[in-house]
Amino acid sequence: MGKVKVIYGSTTGNTERAAKQIAGAFGVEPLRIADATAADFEADLLILGSSTWGLGELQDDWVTRISLLESANLSGKKVAVFGTGDQSGFSDTYCDALGILAAKATARGATLVGKTSVNGYVHTGSLAETDGQFCGLALDDNNESEKTSARIAAWIEQLKQ
Template sequence: MDKIALFFGPLNGSVHHAAKIVAQEFGEENIDLIPVSQASINDLNKYGKIIFGISTVGKDTWDQEFTNTDWAEFFPVVRDFDFSTKKVALFGLGDHITYAYHFVDSMGLLAKIILKNKGTLIGKTSPEGYNFQDSEALKDGLFLGLPLDEDYEKDLTPERVKAWVAQLKSEF
């Protein structure tokens, strides 16, 4: 198996914790964990298989200049990158109670950028078993990646990651 790049942010939070679970499920020797706060275009160029892990932020944040997030400097690189030779999977963290109307929106907004820039998006998942009101990450009845709620459904994360990684192994 070719190495997979798993870009994640923020560092040392729930996304980082979820990234470690994904890496363990793949086998840590198969994944390079790369914090987005330390990533560059050269890192994107090195890999044909990419996973992005991101936490939920609202559309207003995406439409403004980033200043205080680990994605602040890396997001413009992603926005301008040609993903035409890349397979990309996404996981997004969200709070389905506090942000029921914006559940894992950032994953959906990031997916739109990947697709616009000709990337092959893999790892779509069913919304079955999730409680939320609305999400930018839902298209044609599927999530555009794996939603995780580390605030209220942390106990479901290992099972969800295990099923998703099994799916990704066949799609990568």
Template sequence: MKKTGIFYGSTTGTTESVARLIADKLGVAPADVHEVSKVDVALVESYDALILGTSTWGDGELQDDWYDGLKVLQGAHLSGKVVALFGCGDSESYSDTFCDAMGLLYEGLKDSGCTFVGAVDDSDYTYSASVAAADGKFVGLALDDVNESDRTDDRVSAWAAQLQAELV
């Protein structure tokens, strides 16, 4: 597997917990799991693959730390790197902006030269709209740990297995 760094922004701890669960499932060392508020270009560029996680806040907004984190990533040389995204959201209370922040990360990086992996079929989800979804797929792993916490571990396990094949 490519040298992989996991970067997350977490306000309540949910996205951090998911980042650590993903690291465990993929065999990524704890030292390679980073709060996005503490990253710099050199750290980002030291990895061949990046797994980026955010929660969605307000009316479909990025988690606060990602505003500066996205600028750091946009300033890094990402050409040739592989990027996978995961997002946490609330598909019941915010059905019309479910995991939008994951889509905002995608939009912010789609012209960087990186290759995105880890798209997930959206047919197993209940939501009304998301900028993170198109053509029946999310751009990454969407999670609703508020209303569907019983599905988080299975979804992460399936996604990790998918990524192991895509991160070689």
């Protein structure tokens, strides 16, 4: 599989918990985007996580350091995105951050992997959704935290294939 990096931004710890579970499955330590450098974006599989804040915005640390992603050379690299949001409270912007990260990564030449079905979610709109699929792993610890761990486990299996 090559080198795997997990880089995330999290304000209240939800996305951080997910990042730890994901990174652990690949035998690596997750890295906060606040601590990341350009060299950290050199990986064969780059797994990027962000919660969504404001109305459909990236988590704050990602906002500050987004130039790292915008200037990364990702051609020939795989990128997967994940994050937490609130599909009931922010139904129209659910997990928008995933869509923002995915668009920026593909603009830098990455191949996006790890799409998932929107089946079972009740949101009404998301930048992360196209044709019945999320561009990555959408988690919701506000409304269905009991599903998070299994969703992560299934996604990891998908990424490892």
